[in-house]
Every structure is written in structure tokens, then in C-alpha cells.
Amino acid sequence: MPTYKAPLRDIEFVLHEVFDAEKHYQSLGFSDVNRELIDTILAESAKFTEQELDPIRHSGDEIGARLTDGKVVTPPGFTEAFNAYRENGWAAMSCATEWGGQGLPHSLMILFHEMAFTANVAWCAAGTLTHGAIRAIEAHASDELKAAYLPKLVSAEWTGTMCLTEPQAGSDVGLVKTRAEPENDGSYRITGTKIFITQGENDYSTNIIHLVLARLPDAPKGPKGISLFIVPKFLPTPKNEPGSRNAVSCGALEKKMGLKASPTCVLNFDGATGWMIGSPNGGLAAMFTMMNAARLDVGIEGLGAAELSFQGALAYARERLQMRAPTEPVCPEKPADPIIAHPDVRRMLMTQKALSEGCRALAYSIALALDTQDHASGDVKKQAADLIALLTPINKAFLTDRGLECANYGVQVFGGHGYICENGMEQIVRDVRIALIYEGTNGIQANDLIGRKLAGSRGKLVFDYIDQAEAFCLGNKFERLASMVASLQQHLKEWRQISEHILDAGKQGPNYTAAVAVYYLDYAGYVVLAYLWARMAQVAAEQLAKGTGNTYFYDAKLITAQFYFEQILPRTRSLVELVKASPASIMGLPEDCFGF
């Protein structure tokens, strides 16, 4: 059973040594957010997630959330942990002081989320969805609605949900049928069925605030006819206490592959009272306010799976004795060598390690850019927004794909014991599997990247990023990095070429870009990680040159960077071929010739 230990040294390395977080926060006006405060928050996050969340991850999976008489009961310890999260001030950390928050930068909340996702992903959704609801209400709701809902959501007395999906409307939210009929008092009556509603009902909070996509009676068809509504489980009283029960109820819980401790609800709205957020038929824009933050979070779920599985596999590989190392016995006094001595096992561990650390750097680069977008102005803000736009789909899809890959290595390192539930490794595979699907499937992320981001900016978002990475390469002064930097430069050049190839490929028709999108995203993901690994290697080389700090730590970074370049980056050799391949054979088979 993996026991989560927050990798604080790795986290601090990326945050302080690679991205100079203190300077970042100070430049955005967070004068109190110095290294001491940051490290205290990290240490406390580690303590909370290791002590409160990790111990109930496996029992949560075994017991699962249950529905009894319309009420959800989460597994033992889940409510208590949520209470502690609320009472210790985690919930309100990054929220605006105006609504009772502590006004700390959003990225610090994301660092907390990373640890929480790793320790116990099924526990997290109530908190992260509540933050999504807060963001949407802050950005789009009237002052009256803000005053009524934000204080209770910020304090996490109440929790939030995102009600988008319906049986016939999944990736295609334009097919939403739920109706919203205006009442004379400015409210709306909401009627319809929503499915897959995470935390649609729970036992954590005294009220649940649903953000619901629905159609006005005169709405145009498709995505441009969708509006967003706030629909509380209990209508707030004038004193903002939960009042009378609204006409929304949980019809069933889904039985899922994983995330069993997190209730996934069928919600029935039977003329429930709601209020519009944002403009009529402007629901999609408001929804994306929630969705973008959620997409970063979901990517980090992938990172969490990779990290947790690595920690579990590493501990096991050091203990489990099977066969002798190919060279000579490592532990001649024991009946066999620990399996970490076997190159095939070590390759899996190194892959988990190199991907986890690389993915962490990618996620943090977006998290910090979110602060800049929120608190800077002018060109700096614009550049941050561009970076977020480019990297969000890559982060979501690439990190979750790699998270599933790494979780499977964890099972494989355990051998048959990995298949047994009580060892906790197979749970990671099951829990992370949904992350490749929800908040926009990874295929949809790829089409977002290649369509809205690459083609939509006529390449600018991508080329700006490549420019920045190329400038980094030119600045390298370390011999030990020379071959990595040379490889990175080749890849950046190639990334530019294939991006241009795709931009030019209009003549191949729209099927071409849709067909190669996932390959392009994967390619971009590997090159972005190569850039970030080169940056991490540079920092390590600088520290080694200075002779400060723990030599072993920085050497490990350099060896892991080398592993990334030699053993992982070559995956681009296939992807570049596939990006250039004609989609003819993908689309060539007539639909009724798939089976005979």
C-alpha cells in the first residue's frame, strides 16, 4: 500500500529554484508572501494531506459513497477531513478577502491541491468544484447573488457543483435540454435531468450550490442558446441560512470504475428555483470560467497518480527480493536481490520519476501564470494569458495520459500483488482513468490545441513559446547540458515545422487536423517537458558549479534529465511521422464495412 509522503524537496526545487516563486509573488504585490510563508504553507499542506487524507484513501475506495433515502453518506473520515479543511482555513486560502478569504495567490492553493490529489483524489472534488463555482460567481453573477453565496462558499460551509452533462449531451453541451422558465420575480424554474454530477449530493456541507446549464424558452439551438443558473439545494433565507428545500433531488449514484468515495449523482430538477448568472444565452462563456481552472486541476490529478504510483512502486522495488541482478548479486547475503536492481524495473521507476517531475514543472508554470493573469496588467498579463491558453490543453491531456501510464507501471512493478486491491496500486489506475475523460476528453483537448490555440492564433501562441525555449538554449553555458540542449533545439525546430505543416495543411481538409490532433498534442507535451527538464538540469548544474546544497540531489536531477532525453523524448520519433501521415486510411473505411 503506497503511503504518501509529499515530495517537498522536489516541490521546493521547482517552485523556488526553477521559477523563483518569491520574486514572482512579490512582483504581483503579494508583499507578505515570502519564502518563509510559502514553505510554511507547503509544510502544512504536506502535514494535512499525509495525516488526514492519505490514511482514508484506500478505505474510501473499499467502502465507497452510498445513497440512502436520498441522502449521500461518504466513507468514514471523509466528512471529518472536510471539516478540518474548512476549519484550518485551507478552503478560503486563495479566495478574495472581500468574501472572507485570505487573499493568497491562487497558485498556493494549487500546490495544496497537488498534494491532496496525490494523497486522496476522491476526497478532493467537493473543494475544487466549490472553487470553480466561486470563480464563476465572482466573474459573472450580480452583486446580490455574490453577497448571498460567496461568503458561504468561500468558508466551505456550502459546496458547489457543475451541472453540465445530460444523457444526450456530453462533450456536446449544445445538446442540453434542461429548461429554464422565467418567473415574475426575476427567478427561473429549472426542469430537467443532469447526470455525472460530482458531489451533486454530499454530507460535507449544509447547502449545495448547483451551477446549471439550461435553455431559456426562446433560446437558439446549439451552444449559443445555453444560459447558466445558480440553483441552491436549500433556498437561502434573508439571513443567508439554508431555508426551504428546492425542487432538486439526487435520483441515483453511479457505480464507477474508480473514485468510488466521490458521489457521482443523477440530479433531477423538477421546476427548481434558480437565478441566472451572466447574460442570457451566455452560459458557455461563464461555464468556461469554471472549466479552465478545472482543466488545470484535472491535469494535476494525472501528476498525482504518477507521483503516488511512483512512491508505492519505489518502496516495493527496494524491499521485494526476486532473482539476481544481471551483472552480479547486489545482496549476496540475501536469497535474491531487490527488484530495483533489475533494469526493466528500474526503467519503469525512472520513467515514473522523470514524468512526475517534468509534469510537476509544467503544472507549476501554468499555476504561476494564473497569478500573473489575475494580478498583472498590460503585456505581462497578456503573455501569461497566452501561455495559459497554450499549455492548458497540453497539461490536461498529457498529464492524465502519463498519469495512467505511470499508474500502470506501478501495478507492473508489484507484479501479481499489483492486481490485488489491498495493495492499493490498482486503485490508482482506476481512480485516474476518468481524468482522461472529464472536463473535456483528451481528444477534445487536442482539438482545442490544434484548432483554437494553434490555428486560432495562426501559430503565434506556439511560436512565442518556441522562441522563449530557443532563447533559453542559446544561453546555456554548461558542457554537461550540451547534448540535451542540442536535442531540445532540434525538437523545437521540428515543432515549428510540424506546426507550420499543419497550418498549411488546409488543402488536406478538416479531417486531417482532427485526425492528427492527439499526435500533435502528445508531441508538444514531450517537447515542453524536454524544455522544462533542460531548465531543471541547468539549475542543478548551476548549484553543482557553486558547490552549494546537497550534491546528490542535484546530481539526481541531472541523471533524471538525461534519462528523460535518452529514454522518453525519443517517443517523438513516432509522433512526428504520425503527424505527417495522411488521414486517408483513418477515414477510408466506409462505416458499414467495420464489421462483417
Place this chain on the structure above:
Amino acid sequence: MPTYKAPLRDIEFVLHEVFDAEKHYQSLGFSDVNRELIDTILAESAKFTEQELDPIRHSGDEIGARLTDGKVVTPPGFTEAFNAYRENGWAAMSCATEWGGQGLPHSLMILFHEMAFTANVAWCAAGTLTHGAIRAIEAHASDELKAAYLPKLVSAEWTGTMCLTEPQAGSDVGLVKTRAEPENDGSYRITGTKIFITQGENDYSTNIIHLVLARLPDAPKGPKGISLFIVPKFLPTPKNEPGSRNAVSCGALEKKMGLKASPTCVLNFDGATGWMIGSPNGGLAAMFTMMNAARLDVGIEGLGAAELSFQGALAYARERLQMRAPTEPVCPEKPADPIIAHPDVRRMLMTQKALSEGCRALAYSIALALDTQDHASGDVKKQAADLIALLTPINKAFLTDRGLECANYGVQVFGGHGYICENGMEQIVRDVRIALIYEGTNGIQANDLIGRKLAGSRGKLVFDYIDQAEAFCLGNKFERLASMVASLQQHLKEWRQISEHILDAGKQGPNYTAAVAVYYLDYAGYVVLAYLWARMAQVAAEQLAKGTGNTYFYDAKLITAQFYFEQILPRTRSLVELVKASPASIMGLPEDCFGF
């Protein structure tokens, strides 16, 4: 929920049109096994698996096998299906007539197994393990033991198990501790604990025959000190009825990620009575008699997962309406187009299809070679044995890796609905996951391929296969195959080169081959499938040239072959880099520098 429909047309295509099975059987002396009989067996296999096994796959997963008062209860329908399998003669089909079998070729049993694995893999183990036990007893046991056990095992009144693993001995069977102490009557007292024993206890059979690895008192350490014993649950009476209870009992069932309907037992042997099979300390050889057949079966479990997931995903992709196709509406009269119109979905479906059909051809090529090995002599027998030796590890690891890959596509095509248990797609992922581990992990298969098979034959096994494939290429006369054949030729040349590179690479040390083994196996798998796809394409092109048969069917084969070459085979571009890469960065990180 996928509903299994045996792909008879595809099966017949490979069997008759590509491999000319009728001629194959006749040449081995099975004069009665003509096309009519073969097709009757296929049709009956389809009927049995579709009607008896498919309907209880999902309920079997939901209910699972249970242990009550030391007795295993399998889910509803499982015992009934096993009774039907026994009574309809499936169990005895390929067994020797001497012991009550029908004496049909082993490959026909494998065809039945393919369908059964696809329809309901959790149900299959009792049957396949019994066949493994029969093979081991036939090959290594005394006449007395044969007479006592084979008739009951052949009729499937009794079932068999393989008892290898112990808590400290998994991949490393040399660490087995179970003791076997000789008694004066020629029997042995077996004492020890075995884990992960599939069907170690069940409610299908009146007796269970365990084949147990154990050590004699004077046995040398390691794998050369292991002997194989037959240990029945009930000691047979002189009339071969189950007599007194032996001292073997089921201590617990494992809770597993999947295969929940198949009991996985902890077995305690407390001085149980057993008899030796084969020679003292010769247990490993006897065990491999069971293991090799089991490895082919496990590969086919991977094929089954790919096929079933494809069938489920295809049906769903035709029905599920979401968004419009990138070119123009396919179903303008409907609110959205079926998702099969989206290139990203179609890419996943085509990948499932091309891999399933390619993997089937690989599995059948081994199945037919098994007949030849069993029933031919001289060079023909030797060639078949060489082919089996080469292809068995490839088939086991490559088919299960691809099976897991394809099962995950199936979930992805279903989107959020793929994560919900009742839709049956996630079960395929969970069920197939163990196939990458048991009967020798895929890492062990790779080391077998690169060590025993490639290096052990000084390349001969590989180069003979390449020669055969190159001869095929030279014989191609079809313009439509020209680019595929050219690509195959390049790959065969490259396969030869990297094989020579590995054989020459002694100077890089034993860590090198162990580190690149999985890449080499994967590379070999893709090239073998390319060869088989080229052969299938050639048959299709011949039929189209003749103008016989269903043009659409043969065209579909050619388009799928083209897809394989354009969209799947390029995966070798990364693998060839990785095979050549130095293992330095894999082994470079000191063990205590993996975490700080």
C-alpha cells in the same frame, strides 16, 4: 454494454484463406478435419460463447466469486455454463482418444478459447488450467498416475490448477519453500502455502487436481531444486472416485482489480498427500509444459479484450450523437452526427480493428504450429518448434499490451459512460490488466525473447523468420501492396540490424540487453504484425483480382492493412531509437537517490 458476436468471417479469413487450415490438418493426418467440420466447430463455438458465456460476463463481475465456510461459490450461471461445456464435449475436444478425448487438433481448441476469452475471460480459467494439467501429466507422469487422473480431467469432471507462486516466490520460482517429504509408499507429504491459485477451489468439479512445485528434503537451492507434485483435493479411490479429503484447504480468496468471477485462492498444504511427476528436481521443465500453452492462452486474452472492446465501441460510436463531423453534417436530420464520423474516434476504432485482426493472425500462426509440433516429424516439426519458441513471448506480451491499449480506447470512445460499471467497458480494462503480469510478466517475456530466443539461438530463430518474410515480399505481384511491402522490407532489414546490434552488444554488459528487452519485443511485435497484415492484404488483393466473394470485405482488409502500415507501424520509429540507446541513464541513479 458490449454484446459479443463471434467475428466468424474474420476468423475464417485467417484460418482458411491466409493459413489454409484444411490442408494443414490433412497434412498432419487429421483426414476427417475438413472445411465443413472446421466451420461447424466454429459455428458451434460461436453459439456456445455468445449464448452461454457472454450473458453472464457482467453479472459475474458484479457478483464475484465468494468464499463461505471454506467453499467457493461462483456467480450465477458459471457452474451451469461449465456443465454445458463438459456435457457438450468442448472440454475433451482436443484431448487424446486414449483418455476419452475426441483427438481433434489442439488449434481447434484454441479457436474455441479465443471466443470464450472474448465473451467471458473470468469463466475460462477452469477449462484452460485443466488442459495445462492434462499436458503436464501426459508428458511427465507415470502410467499409473495418468490412468488415475487423465480420464477425469479430460472429461472435465475434475479440474486442474497450477500451484507455483508463494508469498516470497513470484517471478522467481527458485525461491519456492513448500516442502515435499517422501513417505514409504512412494507418496510425499506436501507442506506450505501457495498464493494466487486460480480455481484453487471451485464449485464446478467434484475433485480438484493441484500441480504443486515443492522441494525435496535434499534438494539443491534455487530453480534446480524444485520438483512437481500432483496433489488432489480428494484422494482417488481404487475406482477413481473422489475419496477421502486431502490436507489442502482454501484459506482466503483475493479481492482483485478484475476477473472477479474467477476465484484466486490462498491454498494451505498441511502435510497433504501427493505424488511426484517427472524426475526429482526436474519440476521446472515439467512446469514449462503447462506454462508454454498457458502463455499462448494469455496472449489470446489480450486479443479477446481488444476484440470485445472494439465491438462495444463500434456499436456505441454508431449510435451516440455528439457534435457535427468536421467536414459536413453526416446526419443533417438528427441533432448531431454519430461519433464514428469524428476522426479522433475513428482513429481509435481503426486502431482496435487493425490490432485485433493482426493479433488474431499472430495467435493462429502459433496455434497451427503447435499442431505441427505435436504431429509432424523431422525438419517440419523442428521448424514449427522454432517458430513457437520465437513467437510465444512476443504473442504473450505484445497481445496483452495491445489488449490493454485497445480496452482503454473502448472506455475513451464511450466518454464518461465508459467509466460507469453498468456499460461494461471498464470491466474489460480491469479484466485484461492481469494478463500483462501472469504466466511471466511482460518484462520476463521480453527477457526470454532477447536472452533465450535471440541470443540463445545466436540469432537463428529471428533470422529464419525474417528470411521467410523477405521471401514473401519478393513474391508480391500486386501494385496496391507495393508501398506496404516496401515498408515491410525496410523493417525486416532494420529488425535484422538491431538484432545483430544486440548480439554484438556484449561489451555494453548484461544490463544493456535487460534494459532494452521490452523495446525489442515491442519492435518485433509490430514488424511481425506488419508481415501478417501484408499477407492478409495479399490474400485480399488476390480475391479482388479474381472477382470472387464480397468485394467490400476484401476492400476493408486492404484499407485496414493500409491503416496498420500508416498509423501503427510508425511506432517502430521510437522503438528503434530506444533499442539503440545506452542504458546508462536507466542504471545511473544510485538507489538511495530516487527520493529526497
